[in-house]
Amino acid sequence: MSAGNGPGTADIENGTRGISVVHVSIPNQAIQVQPVIQANPTVIHSAGNYQTIQVVRVAAVDEDLSSDDSDAKRRREILARRPSYRKILNDLSSPVKMEDDSNSSQSQDGEYVQGGTLQLTAHGDATPATQGLQTLTMTNASPTSASNSTGGTTIVQYAQGPDGQFYIPVGGTNVQAYQIPGSLAQGVVMTGSPISSPQHMSEEGSRKRELRLLKNREAARECRRKKKEYVKCLENRVAVLENQNKTLIEELKALKELYCQKDA
DNA sequence: ATAATGCGGCGTCATCTTAC
DNA sequence: GTAAGATGACGCCGCATTAT
Numbered sequence: 001m002s003a004g005n006g007p008g009t010a011d012i013e014n015g016t017r018g019i020s021v022v023h024v025s026i027p028n029q030a031i032q033v034q035p036v037i038q039a040n041p042t043v044i045h046s047a048g049n050y051q052t053i054q055v056v057r058v059a060a061v062d063e064d065l066s067s068d069d070s071d072a073k074r075r076r077e078i079l080a081r082r083p084s085y086r087k088i089l090n091d092l093s094s095p096v097k098m099e100d101d102s103n104s105s106q107s108q109d110g111e112y113v114q115g116g117t118l119q120l121t122a123h124g125d126a127t128p129a130t131q132g133l134q135t136l137t138m139t140n141a142s143p144t145s146a147s148n149s150t151g152g153t154t155i156v157q158y159a160q161g162p163d164g165q166f167y168i169p170v171g172g173t174n175v176q177a178y179q180i181p182g183s184l185a186q187g188v189v190m191t192g193s194p195i196s197s198p199q200h201m202s203e204e205g206s207r208k209r210e211l212r213l214l215k216n217r218e219a220a221r222e223c224r225r226k227k228k229e230y231v232k233c234l235e236n237r238v239a240v241l242e243n244q245n246k247t248l249i250e251e252l253k254a255l256k257e258l259y260c261q262k263d264a
Numbered sequence: 265a266t267a268a269t270g271c272g273g274c275g276t277c278a279t280c281t282t283a284c
Numbered sequence: 285g286t287a288a289g290a291t292g293a294c295g296c297c298g299c300a301t302t303a304t
Contacts, residue, residue: 216275216276216290217275220276221273221274224273226291227291
């Protein structure tokens, strides 16, 4: 859909689940861009003499969708779960690429940093580590992680004993038994005795659980970070639209005055 | 000084989404 | 269909601010 009224144009793309992405193009001279908005390339794309902003439109609960039963169902779906931030950001055609496991994100100063899901990379000699600690790098893990962190990258130290178990130091002094299943530790060559007995099975189960919790912990942190970023993005859009609204109101006022003068 | 309150972050669980 | 990732919901905790 496209609407061209006066100096500006608007295109609406139907997104998923009641979300529409509205592309609004208005002349450069009709918009004053605040620095904070310019710092966020997801908001404004410049095309010649026009600035294009995108407005996410989320259908209100009672809006339009309530026309029939299928719409009611759709509405329930919307209420049940909003689309993921990844999806929303993709819909916005944002430079914030959320592709597969290589999510990107925006840092506080507007710079985009590489981020994403837990990515384990082995460093050093991955042979049985009775000779010392090995490290795993977790890309874009939270700085508040229990492990050592440097600017979005968390280093997890571990040691592998002669029994094939991996040990992760806890609190710098304690060493907690922790075996990383081979299928889950990407890029890490796992050695160790085969696990078959019921006791080993239960140990394996609890280790799997621990690993799942660890990964989910990291995922939750990442999700919160993305959510904050998303909210920040929306706030920026609000600022843009308020500014645009103000400018248009002033323009309208000026045109009215001009018209009245001409009429008198 | 201390209780009350609000806020933000965290860990976990359950469930949904996505990729294969 | 399944495994792994993403995210909403919940409860907990620590910290800052405010009221008493």
